[in-house]
Amino acid sequence: MDTLRHFKNMDEKLKIKSYGFGELALFYFPNNKKRSASAQFGRWIRQNESLYRLLGESGYKLGKKILTPSQVKLIVDFFGEP
Numbered sequence: 001m002d003t004l005r006h007f008k009n010m011d012e013k014l015k016i017k018s019y020g021f022g023e024l025a026l027f028y029f030p031n032n033k034k035r036s037a038s039a040q041f042g043r044w045i046r047q048n049e050s051l052y053r054l055l056g057e058s059g060y061k062l063g064k065k066i067l068t069p070s071q072v073k074l075i076v077d078f079f080g081e082p
Helices: 023-028 034-047 049-057 069-079
Strands: none
Touching: 023 034, 023 069, 034 049, 049 069
């Protein structure tokens, strides 16, 4: 199921809550398949050393399936709203 279908109005702000990694990736890469969006999103995170370090301090590890609200907030703070 397409994650973006959950929004009635695409102008809504992203709600800071727990998301699946692929689910959040689809917000940033809405035209990609989930697997491709996740791969690209992971590259973005790994290439941003400051974000990657802060996520690690919050308990994030590569391959983690669920992002906590604090991890989602860090990502949005670095990358902006999708």
